Amino acid sequence: MRAMVVPRFGGPEVFECHDVAVPEPGAGQVSIDVAHVSVNFTDVRNRRGDGLGTPPMIPGIEVSGTVRAVGDGVTDLRPGMAVTSLTGGHAYAEVVVADASRVLPVPASLVGDPVAACLMGVLPSALNLLRLAGKVFPGESVLIHGASGGVGTTLVQAAHLMDLGPVFGTVSTEWKADYARNYAFSRVFLRDGFDTALMEATSGRGVDVVFDPVGGEVRARSFEVLAPFGRLVHFGNASLDTEVVPDATWLRAKCVGYVGYSGGQHAGLDFETVSRSWRQAVDLVASGAVRIDVTRVFPLEAAAEAHRAIEAGEVVGKVVLEV
Numbered sequence: 001m002r003a004m005v006v007p008r009f010g011g012p013e014v015f016e017c018h019d020v021a022v023p024e025p026g027a028g029q030v031s032i033d034v035a036h037v038s039v040n041f042t043d044v045r046n047r048r049g050d051g052l053g054t055p056p057m058i059p060g061i062e063v064s065g066t067v068r069a070v071g072d073g074v075t076d077l078r079p080g081m082a083v084t085s086l087t088g089g090h091a092y093a094e095v096v097v098a099d100a101s102r103v104l105p106v107p108a109s110l111v112g113d114p115v116a117a118c119l120m121g122v123l124p125s126a127l128n129l130l131r132l133a134g135k136v137f138p139g140e141s142v143l144i145h146g147a148s149g150g151v152g153t154t155l156v157q158a159a160h161l162m163d164l165g166p167v168f169g170t171v172s173t174e175w176k177a178d179y180a181r182n183y184a185f186s187r188v189f190l191r192d193g194f195d196t197a198l199m200e201a202t203s204g205r206g207v208d209v210v211f212d213p214v215g216g217e218v219r220a221r222s223f224e225v226l227a228p229f230g231r232l233v234h235f236g237n238a239s240l241d242t243e244v245v246p247d248a249t250w251l252r253a254k255c256v257g258y259v260g261y262s263g264g265q266h267a268g269l270d271f272e273t274v275s276r277s278w279r280q281a282v283d284l285v286a287s288g289a290v291r292i293d294v295t296r297v298f299p300l301e302a303a304a305e306a307h308r309a310i311e312a313g314e315v316v317g318k319v320v321l322e323v
């Protein structure tokens, strides 16, 4: 079968298309004939050596497709079922193996839709970021950095489902701001100078919770826009800047908090809660309550182009590979 392999850490150009053996499911696993692969920012990090995995490796953690074969002990999934899955790697391929506990049936309305590959990543993260990391209350105000991305666009929708408001966003460029304004943000600011604009928009109060996947200077400035008892939730460091470590005395004096979130680690800490968020995300998208916008679909062999586009800041919403 074809698979996109990262033979060594590096830029998008390191991708090579290899012919590799079809993997077989072990006990408690299924193999999936992959239809679509969601390209997550974590794949970019893993490829460049800033995440998990050791080359040579096949990246990719999130797919949709059809169950090909089931391993011993799997009773609720059958060959031929349309499924979505978090695979724990190896997904940029024609066939991938996943733990059955991380595979869900795809609702009929989404079968064959590239969105089906994106159900267990960004939206469950958004739900858990809001509820568990941010511990938001109805009416609280929120600032979302990376507002036009996969997580940002689902965070804003989930925030409204929880009756939060107002919800502000930041992006790097004007065209991304135009895109983000299709969602229910109260205001979308350019990243440069967002702190001044936000303090003006909130009459100097700031916001209750900031969700930050960017880090660096953006993170440092974000502490300054927290209202009393505000929380800054960090869930990524796309800027690759040195992690910001605020002074504990400063946090105490400002009466604010700093919380981290990792969906991957969360599943290891409390699988039942994460599993519930996967099922809820599938239901929210199937019912139309939340929209996941796949804006670019690349062929599997063009994984390098997909990564290049993401790293060049050329994409909004979700990017998917078609197998």
Ligand SMILES: NC(=O)c1ccc[n+]([C@@H]2O[C@H](COP(=O)([O-])OP(=O)(O)OC[C@H]3O[C@@H](n4cnc5c(N)ncnc54)[C@H](OP(=O)(O)O)[C@@H]3O)[C@@H](O)[C@H]2O)c1
Residues within 6 Å of the ligand: 040, 041, 042, 121, 122, 125, 146, 147, 148, 149, 150, 151, 152, 170, 171, 172, 173, 176, 213, 214, 235, 236, 237, 238, 239, 240, 261, 262, 263, 264, 310, 311, 313, 316, 317, 318
């Ligand atoms: N902790 C978790 O569980 C978890 C789960 C999912 C995602 N994440 C993290 O959340 C972030 C967003 O994920 P996503 O799936 O929404 O990815 P995405 O759709 O690719 O969006 C990435 C966003 O990060 C912003 N960004 C800022 N600096 C960047 C840089 N140097 N290179 C690329 N993007 C940059 C981009 O917006 P601008 O161009 O407007 O800056 C973009 O909207 C990533 O850092 C990812 O690792 C964490």
